[in-house]
Amino acid sequence: MKAAKLFGPRDTRVVEVDRPEPGPGELLVAVKAVAICPSDLHLWEAGHAGGTYPDHPFTQGHEFSGVVAELGPGVQGPAPGTPVAVTPLWSCGECDLCREGMSNICRNLVFPSFPQADGAMAEYMAVPAWSVEPLPAGLGFAQGALIEPLQAAVHAVSLAAIEPGATVAVVGAGIIGLSVLQVVRLRGAERVYVADPLDNNRQLADKLGATATARFATDLLESLADLSQQPRVVFECAGHPQALHQAMELCRPAGLVVIIGVPHPDVIDFDTRPSRRKQLHFVVSRRYTRETLKEAVQLVAEGRVDLKIYPVRTFPLQQAPQAMQAAMDKAGEMLRAIVTP
Template identity: 30%
Template sequence: MGNQNPSFILESKGKVKFEDRPVPEIKDQDPHDVIVEVKFTGICGSDIHYWQEGHIGHYIVEAPMVLGHESAGVVHSVGSAVTTVKPGDEVAMEPGIPCRRCVRCKEGRYNLCPDMAFAATPPIDGTLARYYTLPEDFCYKLPSHVSLEEGALVEPASVAVHVCRQGDIKPGDSVVVFGAGPVGLLCCSVAKAWGATKVIAVDINDERLEFAKKYAATAVFRSQKESAKDSAKRLLSETNLGGGADVIIDASGAEICIQTSIHALRTGGTYVQAGMGKDEIVWPISAMGTKELNVKGSFRYSEGDYRLAVELISTGRISVKELITGKVKFEEAEQAFHDVKAAKGIKTLIMGPTA
């Protein structure tokens, strides 16, 4: 089929380029594969981090890699065994393929698969290309009333679904979310959809707090330069949280936010780490122990999260349209990365390559 697959590639730390890659083909040994023509791709914080730093933890960019993993597109072709989608269907694309054989996969926690092949995580190429191949069960058909732009937001919505599942959020809960970026905002929205009566967004950016209040938060709290204990005390007082929040989610990765969270939780409350930050921080271990807190990590999404995210969007229980604050042509991808790094807007989408 030739080289007609324009791709946006991270060549090395700080250096990107466009390159025409071979068009993928479905092989006989993979009859369940689907080739998707990518139409929209969101820029994630991890994309920015790889671009700027060249690594995330032990994942190091050692060879040119296609960026992007928040995508939706139109089915281009399907393998002989595919039954759930057909050419022309619009789909949200789940960008990680687990081994399906290990213990974690078999128990449904395939996000923890040690052999996960995740898009735009070295050395696996991402979705910022014209064509991308996925197994059919990682392509989620979008209802006719859900746009492809919304479909690209299913990926961060799935992250939020997983975070909220980790927090075991229930009707009547009070939930605090540190960080009003895309994932934090979506955590607010999912928590509210699940019946949380207080959903408080925390940030240092007044514009994002104003957006959060209009979007899904029932109240907002502006962080200031103060100790974690003082910040927690002020948070509880200003938002009428009494003895503390039931669930706190950190989607910021900032050390002071993490420390404040532990002090602001009620006894027996639940803390979920969703944001990336420094490898090591100072942790309020005494407060954690004496409060008998439930402390959980959250990593990507697992069985059912993508499906539930599509359902929440399609039924209107959460809305993602408001988060899309910019769309750019494929050829403008590098500038879009600069804009996202500069915190312009909430979520920028890159359109697929045109002919």
């Protein structure tokens, strides 16, 4: 089969490799769409993920969907031919953290596309049978791939205990931020303020029901009737040191800042003053748990979350190197470059 492999920084090549065999408890997925995540771009650009270097030509991609192609020994289904979304969170199910329901921070976690577990940018991939969920009828594979970032939003919102009528803000309106916007509204948030420097992203936030939008989070303070209206929960989805600072400035005293964005670079400075003066709470959201996939698929199946609104651009597998470059350049108005093996 063909696979897109990273041989070194910015060096993706499509090569011929052996087709994987599904082992006991696994099934083989014919991959149909892989969305390129900003975290894939960090590895692509630097050649390592947080200091871990791939020890072999490496397959990237963890936001993906496909069709069940073959069942491994002992696996009952879903039947071959079933379109599925796949969660790339392969937790052990046995460690202390898994047993306490925190499979997202499993001690033995395998997350394909982070070294040394190959990702999905290939024609086929063997995955644990429990890690798939049938796609809602009529959902395209590209949107199926976007169920993974939706899971990140569902998990982050679950950490915040949104109360009905709540005022919330989202800083950074990429796919994760816009998905947080959709999910907090479902959880009963009445006013959701959104900040993003890009016009296109703010327009999408408007369409998805944002109360007000601004280029920067601190500008949103002017949209508030008075300071008692400050958001009690602010989701930082930009991964930018400035955005984190602004999230703290925007947050109501004693409020909660949920950090979802991955800061780039890894080590950042932050001004502690707003957090101390306002006694802010912080929580860092890590991916999602084993249970989140079902919940995310259900939200899409019920038509409560719209994934079709996100502009994407598709590339055949042969053009995986161009797709990585386009994702890096954020070419056009797309929120994700999607490779379709």
